[in-house]
Amino acid sequence: xxxxxxxxxxxxxxxxxxxxxxxxxxxxxxxxxxxxxxxxxxxxxxxxxxxxxxxxxxxxxxxxxxxxxxxxxxxxxxxxxxxxxxxxxxxxxxxxxxxxxxxxxxxxxxxxxxxxxxxxxxxxxxxxxxxxxxxxxxxxxxxxxxxxxxxxxxxxxxxxxxxxxxxxxxxxxxxxxxxxxxxxxxxxxxxxxxxxx
Numbered sequence: 253x254x255x256x257x258x259x260x261x262x263x264x265x266x267x268x269x270x271x272x273x274x275x276x277x278x279x280x281x282x283x284x285x286x287x288x289x290x291x292x293x294x295x296x297x298x299x300x301x302x303x304x305x306x307x308x309x310x311x312x313x314x315x316x317x318x319x320x321x322x323x324x325x326x327x328x329x330x331x332x333x334x335x336x337x338x339x340x341x342x343x344x345x346x347x348x349x350x351x352x353x354x355x356x357x358x359x360x361x362x363x364x365x366x367x368x369x370x371x372x373x374x375x376x377x378x379x380x381x382x383x384x385x386x387x388x389x390x391x392x393x394x395x396x397x398x399x400x401x402x403x404x405x406x407x408x409x410x411x412x413x414x415x416x417x418x419x420x421x422x423x424x425x426x427x428x429x430x431x432x433x434x435x436x437x438x439x440x441x442x443x444x445x446x447x448x449x
Contacts, residue, residue, distance in 0.1 A: 308347050312383035320387060327358055350376060357395045363402055370395050
C-alpha cells in the first residue's frame with residue numbers, strides 16, 4: 253500500500269504540475285516603483301585641438317622655420333625695453349645665441365652693436381641647416397644694406413662737416429682780406445688826398 257500511495261502522490265503531483273501549465277497564468281501583484289531618471293548627459297562641444305606652438309630649434313623643418321619667422325616678426329613689434337628683457341631671460345643655448353644675434357641686429361639697436369652682431373651672424377649662417385640659413389640670409393642682407401646706408405650717411409655727414417668748417421675758414425679769411433682791402437683803400441684815399449692838395 254505504501255507503494256500505491258507513492259505512485260498516487262506522484263501522479264497527483266505530476267497532474268497538478270501539468271494542469272498548472274495549461275491554465276491561465278496567475279497574475280502576481282505589480283509593485284510600481286518610479287523608473288529611475290536617466291542621467292543627463294552633458295555634451296561637450298567638439299573643439300579643434302589648440303595648435304601646438306612650434307619651438308625654435310636649429311632645424312630645417314617647416315614648423316621650426318615658421319617659429320623663426322614668428323620670432324623675427326615679434327622682434328620688430330616690441331620695444332627696446334622688451335627686447336632687452338627678452339635678451340636677459342634667454343638661457344645659454346645654441347638656439348638662444350642665435351636669438352641674441354637677431355635681437356642685436358634689430359634696426360633700432362646702436363650701429364656699433366649691430367655691426368658686431370652682423371659679423372657674428374655671417375659666421376653663424378655657415379653652420380646652420382640650409383633652410384634656416386636661407387631664411388636668415390634675408391635678414392643678414394637687409395641688415396648689411398642698412399649698415400652700409402648708415403655708414404654712407406655718417407661719411408657724408410663727416411664730409412659735410414669738413415666742408416662746412418672749410419667754408420667758415422674761407423669766409424673768415426675773406427672777411428679778413430676784405431678788411432685789409434678796405435684799410436688799403438682808405439690809405440690810398442688819404443695819400444691821394446694828401447698828394448693832390
